[in-house]
Amino acid sequence: MTAPSLRQRARAPSATELAGIPWLALLSDADRQEATAALQVGMAEPGDRVCRTGAPSNYWFGVVDGLLKMSNVSLDGHQITYTGIPPGAWFGEGTLLKREVYRYNIEALRKSTVAGLPIEVFWRLLERSIPFNRFVMMQLNERLGQFIAAREIDRNNQPDARVARSLAALFHPVLYPGVGQLLRITQQELAWLVGLSRQRVNQALIALQAAGLIRIEYGGVRVIDLAALRSYQVM
DNA sequence: TCATTAAATTGTT
DNA sequence: AACAATTTAATGA
Secondary structure (H helix, E strand, O other): OOOOOOOOOOOOOHHHHOOOOOOHHHHHHHHHHHHHHOOOEEEOOOEEEEEEEOEEOHHHEEEOOEEEEEEOOOOOOOOEEEEEEOOOOEOHHHHOOOOOOOOOOEEEEEEEEEEEEHHHHHHHHHHHHHHHHHHHHHHHHHHHHHHHHHHHHHHHHHHHHHHHHHHHHOOOOOOOOOOOOOEEOOHHHHHHOOOOOHHHHHHHHHHHHHHOEEEEEEOOOEEOOHHHHHHOOOO
């Protein structure tokens, strides 16, 4: 269970990996070149901690491929999951802006490719690039809504509703542009994320499918009605 | 490209 | 938690 705090052997990103980084396309040529040169990618095995609470913040992290989980430990020692982090998502900007330590744990749910932008380059882009600022600002704003939603999810004991809202959060189009209509997540991974047994998640998914909100596929879930998923209530 | 086999994932008890 | 059924991925002709 004692995983290394960081992935070993960081390397330069490939062309396909760069294509999966949504904010790169927004930059000017010069800025994009600088960012590309500084970007590092590494692999995270299931259970690996990408960053943990208390560690100094040196990178702005993004998911190129795979699935991560953002969690924290509350005062009474209970673990509380904030959200899953699918491909295309970037996180840690709030911590970087304040030059603080990370206040949450990021753990890989499956074998994942994680990219990191060094803090110096992150700051330089903030100072000079308007599009980059817009992207970061959008992330901050949207995530604020996510944290509030996460509290409601956690307060909610109805398993079906928990699964529904967690799924809706993962399909967030602004925060997670890489997801699309089909979320690649197994029922086991969803169970880890929501904090339920796989059997219960399976039941919940079947119920949601019967309600016409999603379609269950092998190794993934397709969303039919995102709005209804967000506001799902047990009758 | 197709058939066979292994591995992963899902559905059910 | 365990098991069977189903789907995908891998292998080799």
